Amino acid sequence: MPKVVVLRWGHRPRRDARLTTHVALTARALGASGLILANIEDEKIKETIEKVTKNWGGPFFFEMGTPWKEAVKDWKAKGGIVVHLTAYGENIQTSDMLQRIKESGKDILVIVGSQKVPREFFSEAFSDFNVAVGNQPHSECASLAVFLDRLFEGEELKKSFENAKVRIIPQKRGKKIASL
Amino acid sequence: MPKVVVLRWGHRPRRDARLTTHVALTARALGASGLILANIEDEKIKETIEKVTKNWGGPFFFEMGTPWKEAVKDWKAKGGIVVHLTAYGENIQTSDMLQRIKESGKDILVIVGSQKVPREFFSEAFSDFNVAVGNQPHSECASLAVFLDRLFEGEELKKSFENAKVRIIPQKRGKKIASL
Numbered sequence: 088m089p090k091v092v093v094l095r096w097g098h099r100p101r102r103d104a105r106l107t108t109h110v111a112l113t114a115r116a117l118g119a120s121g122l123i124l125a126n127i128e129d130e131k132i133k134e135t136i137e138k139v140t141k142n143w144g145g146p147f148f149f150e151m152g153t154p155w156k157e158a159v160k161d162w163k164a165k166g167g168i169v170v171h172l173t174a175y176g177e178n179i180q181t182s183d184m185l186q187r188i189k190e191s192g193k194d195i196l197v198i199v200g201s202q203k204v205p206r207e208f209f210s211e212a213f214s215d216f217n218v219a220v221g222n223q224p225h226s227e228c229a230s231l232a233v234f235l236d237r238l239f240e241g242e243e244l245k246k247s248f249e250n251a252k253v254r255i256i257p258q259k260r261g262k263k264i265a266s267l
Numbered sequence: 268m269p270k271v272v273v274l275r276w277g278h279r280p281r282r283d284a285r286l287t288t289h290v291a292l293t294a295r296a297l298g299a300s301g302l303i304l305a306n307i308e309d310e311k312i313k314e315t316i317e318k319v320t321k322n323w324g325g326p327f328f329f330e331m332g333t334p335w336k337e338a339v340k341d342w343k344a345k346g347g348i349v350v351h352l353t354a355y356g357e358n359i360q361t362s363d364m365l366q367r368i369k370e371s372g373k374d375i376l377v378i379v380g381s382q383k384v385p386r387e388f389f390s391e392a393f394s395d396f397n398v399a400v401g402n403q404p405h406s407e408c409a410s411l412a413v414f415l416d417r418l419f420e421g422e423e424l425k426k427s428f429e430n431a432k433v434r435i436i437p438q439k440r441g442k443k444i445a446s447l
Contacts, residue, residue: 109406180424226289229412244360
């Protein structure tokens with residue numbers, strides 16, 4: 088399975104606090120290796136995510152403050168490809184783009200925007216694929232989830248996390264948590 | 268395809284404004300027929316969602332203020348089933364629960380929580396299925412997206428919306444919107 092890292096762009100500390108947290112938790116729960124919060128630092132989110140990883144397991148890294156261009160250039164220099172999630176891109180359901188991504192066999196940096204993104208995100212210099220989880224406006228969190236679920240073909244939901252202190256025992260009714 | 272309505276529970280107007288908006292937009296974009304905001308009214312979210320539906324098409328209804336128990340009882344009285352999305356439930360990847368849901372052939376009310384949900388949500392009186400999109404903490408928005416994508420088997424991302432004023436023309440690079 089390819090290694091996936093999520094690059095969160097355009098985070099505004101107060102306004103986007105919960106959404107960025109959800110994006111990061113989705114990245115972790117659905118099989119990404121880490122999240123880079125581009126261009127800005129947000130200690131509160133870092134704490135929240137690291138607390139979840141400490142309790143529920145990892146590995147999952149949270150990095151912040153890296154300029155987005157630098158993150159993209161580093162990734163490409165290491166041989167990875169860049170996927171930009173956008174409602175304007177090729178439709179994941181009607182195009183063969185996901186197959187092309189998989190066949191590349193390369194690690195994937197997934198760019199997830201928040202506010203209106205720079206035009207450059209769409210250019211060949213930065214993105215290899217512009218991927219739309221449907222061509223309707225909705226949510227970067229939802230798009231990321233469907234993209235990862237399809238990329239990993241559901242296997243990510245069976246993943247066992249390392250060094251977890253707690254784990255849910257799935258139940259038809261009620262809640263069951265095991266301390267490890 | 269079954270009719271799906273999302274019941275959003277536990278919305279706190281300021282704190283959850285953007286997340287509930289994302290949940291509603293995800294519901295619309297991924298094939299649900301409408302969203303019921305339980306127990307509370309939030310005119311601002313209603314406006315946002317109705318504006319999206321007016322521009323990008325529908326049908327998609329936004330209802331608010333209905334007590335959750337009433338919404339669930341009405342749904343069941345009409346012969347529908349209730350799916351509660353929770354990290355504690357049966358894993359959508361490792362159990363046959365989705366198949367059982369599909370085989371029921373019934374319309375589905377999907378309960379999506381926010382804060383800690385009442386114990387009753389897990390009981391037979393209210394939920395027919397407790398569904399976990401993985402047994403890790405993450406996001407109700409992500410869970411809803413994956414659930415709908417798997418339920419509708421991707422067909423929802425090809426859906427054409429009625430009475431839309433604008434539509435995206437998918438592109439490998441850049442943005443293209445058609446006015447209709």
